[in-house]
Amino acid sequence: MKPLLHDSLNIALLTIALLGLLSGLGLLLVDRADMATVAWTLGVIPVLAALVFEIVASLAKGEVGLDIVAALSMSAALLFGETLAAAVVALMYAGGSFLESFAEGRARREMSDLLSRVPRTATRHRNGALDEVPLDEIAPGDLLLIRQGDVAPVDGTVESDRALLDQSALTGESMPQRLNRGQDVMSGSTNAADAFDLRATRRAADSTYAGIVRLVEAAQASKAPMARLADRYSLLFLAVTVVLATAAWWFTGDPIRAVAVLVVATPCPLILAVPVALVAGLSRAAHYGVLIKGAKPLEALARINTLILDKTGTLTDGRPQIVSIETVAQPEDQVLYFAAALEQASKHPMAQAIVAAARARGMALPVPASVVETPGEGLSGTVDGRQVIVGGPAFVLSRIGAPAPHAQGTDTGSALAALAVDGVLAGQLVLADTLRSGTSELLAGLRRLGIARILLATGDRHAVAEAVTAGLDFDAVRADLTPDQKVLLVLTEHKHGPVMMVGDGVNDAPALAAADVGVAMGARGAAASAEAADVVLLVDHLDRLLPGIEVAQRARAIALQSVAAGIGLSVAGMIAAAFGYLTPVQGALLQEVIDVAVILNALRALRIMPRGPASREQSQ
Structure with missing residues (x-):
């Protein structure tokens, strides 16, 4: 099922369908059955017309979905005089479309919050005065005034004695961070205390927040393999629905049973559950400072078997x-x-x-x-x-x-x-270049999440790599690697299952692109690695991998649960309708109950609470 055109049209169609159904019921109560039929028909036709328009547009793109079943059920109900059933289907379809749109909007809230906070101007010191200037006029070296409540428009350093910054929208850290003179400020952070001066170190277009916004926009436009799988299975479900409806009519001679079968199959939880659950997972991961570029890498992240870590800037801080x-x-x-x-x-x-x-x-x-x-x-x-x-x-x-x-x-x-x-x-x-704190606990946490193989890949000498990893739970350490050798290592490890590569430098970009899931350390890292990666950790904390992987695994599991339960109930309802145990109206009501249950179950992904220590710290 796909949302009908735009939200405003969804609301209009929902209103028309509701008025048509209620008007018809009112007329029926005063013994005007003929007028009730007209009212129900008038409530159905606009919804059916919009649905046919959507189906034609989808077919032009080579997409076939279960919207066809909805159109068939409404058309068949009108054709065979089941106008009340048609009105219920129209109302439920318009309502389901609106509910799906609302659910996806709710699920995208965390990422949408990032987009809504983009500053448009900045206050710049110039010749002893303050000027309000557009962001594209800010150059490295400019001195900016960041007032209380302002969002830092560019990356820079603190020029005042101190600053208190709220980075929760970017990193999930609940407590504001206190910075002293000379310390780095991430664009997108909110000033939580008195005004301070910021010395710009990057242009707005090159800063952290601009990069995050670009990544979020790319994530929102993606489509998951599970969603594409749902599209393929929708053809099978459509065929089963038509065959079952035709058989019910053929063997009983009662066309109303065929109508009931079509009605129960409208719409399909296979289409509803997957996008809502996975988009909710994207949103939840963003809450923990893990920006996943779309539903496709989120679904891949849930199935990772092998992890390859770069050393400098990843396993270590990357700074002496x-x-x-x-x-x-x-x-x-x-x-x-x-x-x-x-x-x-x-x-x-x-x-x-x-x-x-x-x-x-x-x-x-x-x-x-x-x-x-x-x-x-x-x-x-x-x-x-x-x-x-x-x-x-x-x-x-x-x-x-x-x-x-x-x-x-x-x-x-x-x-x-x-x-x-x-x-x-x-x-x-x-x-x-010291080892990141908590590395041993991180590796143990990754093992608990099902990562079977963990390797270190570095361009450093063997002696350095062995010294850094002494006592750590690595399956193998590969040193003296060139960028193309890192790519070869990723490709070789594919034989053990899906591979995730974590790195932060330009030399890691080819390996990140070659992996099933590439993870870049920090949105402030090398632009090439962030561009090639499927996942970006918004802060340079490797322990964010734990909540990111767990959210992905549980969101995928919720999607699968919703699909299995929804399809199972729909098929059971269709069989009951074929044998005459459900009328078209009852079938329509039953299917809407199933759809609502599926969406509510998929939205459970918004409440995922990872069990890792990093996520516990953020929730406090």
């Missing part, structure tokens, strides 16, 4: 972090202070990690002077009037001529940044 500070001639805070102050002049990821660590400790960093950077090696300059050098140990030691101290914690995968102040080695900072 300070894991320890070794002191030599300066206290730990001073080592971090001088190193971070000078590193402000560099865009190197290690430099940014050192600066972020200092700001996290609340350090006010001075502006360095006379900075000279040797690309890939280090920097030298002046901080608070003192000569500072920071960089790789070999670079720093060559500048001051001092021997290297014994390094602690320089395991495989770690890196060192040495610091010298006024020609004396002050200490070293140990940085590493």
